[in-house]
Amino acid sequence: MxxxxxxxxxxxxxxxxxxxxxxxxxxxxxxxxxxxxxxxxxxxxxxxxxxxxxxxxxxxxxxxxxxxxxxxxxxxxxxxxxxxxxxxxxxxxxxxxxxxxxxxxxxxxxxxxxxxxxxxxxxxxxxxxxxxxxxxxxxxxxxxxxxxxxxGPLRIERSSSPHPVAEAMLGGSADLGIPVIDDPNGPSNEGAALSNLNISQGKRxxxxxxxxxxxxxxxxxxxxxxxxxxxxxxxxxxxxxxxxxxxxxxxxxxxxxxxxxxxxxxxxxxxxxxxxxxxxxxxxxxxxxxxxxxxxxxxxxQDHPLVQACVFRSRQPLGPVRDNGGGTVINWKSSAALPQADLHAFPVQGNSAEPRIRELYDLSGDVFSIGCGLMRSKSVGYMRLMSAVPGGAVEIQPNYLAEPGDLDALVIAVETMMELAATQSYAGWFGGYAAPARRLSRTEIVDYVRNACSTFFxxxxxxxxxxxxxxxxxxxxxxxxxxxxxxxxxxxxxxxxxxxxxxxxxxxxxxxxxxxxxxx
Missing domain, CATH: 3.50.50.60 (FAD/NAD(P)-binding domain)
Structure with a gap:
């Protein structure tokens, strides 16, 4: 052919x-x-x-x-x-x-x-x-x-064989009282589910x-x-x-x-x-x-701020990467009073920490990560040209964390991920905290978020x-x-x-x- x-x-x-x-x-x-x-x-x-x-x-x-x-x-x-x-x-x-x-x-x-x-x-x-x-x-x-x-033109599938740390996210969510749902694009998006992926026969x-x-x-x-x-x-x-x-x-x-x-x-x-x-x-x-x-x-x-990431020591080698390196998602509320889920998290089969987090923490050895972020962010920014030359410099500013409520929600997201990894469903994998290296106070989590804040693109x-x-x-x-x-x-x-x-x-x-x- x-x-x-x-x-x-x-x-x-x-x-x-x-x-x-x-x-x-x-x-x-x-x-x-x-x-x-x-x-x-x-x-x-x-x-x-x-x-x-x-x-x-x-x-x-x-x-x-x-x-x-x-x-x-x-x-x-x-x-x-x-x-x-x-x-x-x-x-x-x-x-x-x-x-x-x-x-x-x-x-x-x-x-x-x-x-x-x-x-x-x-x-x-x-x-x-x-x-x-x-x-x-x-x-x-x-x-x-x-x-x-x-x-339609775009093939969408679930993983046929999700990685165990992705499957642990489903069980761990249930342990925390977050429902497990069949399809995040179905009647409700609130809960934990296998991801919908633009992957078929092992290819993008x-x-x-x-x-x-x-x-x-x-x-x-x-x-x-x-x-x-x-x-x-x-x-x-x-x-x-x-x-x-x-x-x-x-x-x-x-x-x-x-x-x-x-x-x-x-x-x-x-x-x-x-x-x-x-x-x-x-x-x-x-x-x-x-x-x-x-x-x-x-x-x-506008862009969604992502805390990249909470990193955990693994009790065993993770083995070959599957799917897109993730495989599951969680959508949940930072407050029960909210009309819809505002927080989102996903597993990573390895170390996905931001460069600053890698500088501050020892992330050697077998680790897995959970990225968590805010999907109902309120902070708004701008982009502007710094030059009239084609391909010239631009200033791109999302104003991450400018709205105090965005930061408050991300603190809750980090706290939830620290709890999630310690649930019974992760017992075969969770070997301790790597980044953060321990449970933190709210003030410490705020600083962690500022260092780990990244983009969902x-x-x-x-x-x-x-x-x-x-x-x-x-x-x-x-x-x-x-x-x-x-x-x-x-x-x-x-x-x-x-x-x-x-x-x-x-x-x-x-x-x-x-x-x-x-x-x-």
Missing amino acids: PALMIPRRPIFAAYDYIVVGAGSGGCAVARRLIDGSDATVLVIEAGGPGIGVPEIDDPKSWVPLGRSAYDWGYDYAPTPRINGRTIGIPRGKVLGGSSSINAMMWYRGHPTDYDGWEAAGAKGWSFSDVLPYFKRCEDWQDGETALRGAG WSSAKGYLWPILDNERLTILTDTVATRLGIDNGRCASVEYVQEGKLHAVRATTGVILSLGAIDTPRLLMMSGIGDPSELKRLDIDIRLGLAGVGQNL HVSGTCAMGRGDQAVVDNRLRVRGIEGLTIADASVIPVIPTCHTHAPVTMIGERAADFLLSAA
Whole structure:
């Protein structure tokens, strides 16, 4: 069987649609535009094809993909709240985007997350509105139900043989009174469960594999990899073209129907600002000509803070890594008074501590970890350009722990993980505390959280959907004040949902395509 390849096609002066960025949203848009119309589609991706790369295909090898050739290499800026540390933010720079380098978790959060989007001004984005699009994405191993889809582009499976430390999380949760549930994407997400994973037959199932690979031979689809979009061309209030650099040369291509930005919550606002679309004061600071004033571009940045991690000594060698190195999840409440689970945890078959924690504690020998974080974080930040040069420096600031309630919840998360590892279900594995090395006071846990705070890689919200002066796109994902320009990535999320963002961004891509096709 010949190796899968991206066909090399002549580049035309114009296409019906140009999709910039081939991540979770962009792959979905491109596929549905090809399937649902006779349009020509050009996809521009800054990264390489990523096809047949063993470390991408192997679910056990995902962690080193951060800071590799397949990662943009972005950082969150330090603050005193995280003890002056710089936090890396892995973002996929490859066909499939972050779905090609992430932990392969498929999780859509709680229905009220999307009802909250509608309440924030995103009319028509309640859970009942978005559920059909979540289902359309899915090929769930248990088949179609009222809440799950089958036959869609993305294969989703549970582990057939979870690692014992993952199974111990299920039993340990029950020991603590946290329910064990069948499916975190089912009727309730509160409890412990086997993870939903984009893994099948031992290999990663990325958005590129699910959405693009089946249509690579379609003559109406052209994919440019290793190609960086640098500017949008605006003519008479319409986005009419995209400038890009390929092999060191600048080119431009026109879009006769529309341009779709799917570069993610860092590079979509970057491209808008480089094109003169953004907060006028920011554009003036960089001497960029203002084409359209939109104050919300780059604002409203949200991400889930992750305590990485609580590390425990193991009574025995862990053996070969299974699945994605995890295999189970817990969603639970930091307070019984909350309407939904706000905390999330997962096992790690080894040491997953942040660099500062590795400096402060002896983590030698056989260890396992539990990462825990906050999925209903309230802290909000921003991203801004520090240079008008393409590919220049950016400042990315999530303002982790700025809201006192976020820190309070993470203290409870750490306390719960320390209790969890000491339950009877972990008796065969738990050989003592490694980091923290003992049970801590609240004040000590606060400092531990500041040293261990990291990212779930869920950066979102920087071109938020809604109404009002800060809204960048309307409820049909159109950039306000300009024709022919749509955004389909995590930047449009108005309020971060209580989940990994791959699933909601794929859903957003599915909806974006529907909006475009219905308007054509």
